[in-house]
Amino acid sequence: MKPLLRHRIDATFAHYDVDGNGVIELADFYALANRLLKAFGEPASSERGRELVEAYDGFWDTLVEHCDADRDGLISPREYQEAMVVAFADGGAFDVVFPEVVASLLAIADTNGDGRVDAAEFGVLLKARGLSEAECGLAFTHLDTDGDGAVSVREYVAAVKDYYTNSSQDTPGSWLYPASLQPA
Structure with missing residues (x-):
């Protein structure tokens, strides 16, 4: 595995x-x-x-199915590393479950109810995940690939898949967690 992809997987772990x-x-x-x-x-x-919690339950079940090699209900760093690139590259269950999780996340983020997640709303989501204000702005700019002023489920899912499968630093997924662009 390329060092940048390994670093990204470690950062999300x-x-x-x-x-x-x-x-x-x-x-x-x-x-x-x-x-x-x-x-x-x-x-x-x-x-x-409730929809968000249910989506996280479904994502957890899928993650355990693909990553928990010893079936102990816990995912170790090694189990996670070994499973993530394959799971996202090959798709399968992640292509079904992950868009549901993203849809629930973006529904929560759409605080004004206009059916779109704009830069301010997306920033709240990313700040809750530990990103700085500047990182949130950079991420939004790069993830809004169609330039419509909002991040859609399609754009977010594509960025996550890109994050786990592309070792380039010039793609939208590279900005999902900007602090993790470079290995430490």
Whole structure:
């Protein structure tokens, strides 16, 4: 695996390992969902809140299916590294489940209800994931590939797939987590 792709996978592992205990587990996914709900002021009991949590449950199930080689309910860094490029490059279940997760994320992010996720709304989403204001602006500019002033489900899903499969630093996926562009 090329060093940049390995670094990107390691960076997203760290993002998913919310409690920093060295493994990804279901509690981490609930913590991520709760962090996003809190950032947008959306109660978990609302329809959109429930949809986000259900989407994260589905994504967790898919992640475990593809990454948890020893079936212990925990995903180690090695398991994650070995599975992610194949899972995104080959598609399969990720091509079905991941767009659902993204659709739920963007529905929560669409705080003004206009059916679009503009730069300000997308910034709240990325700040909840730990990006700076400047990184949010850069990411939005590069992910809005059609230049319509919004990030769509299609654009976001394409950027994530690009992030995991393309070792170039000049593609939209390179800006999904701008701080992770260069290996440490």
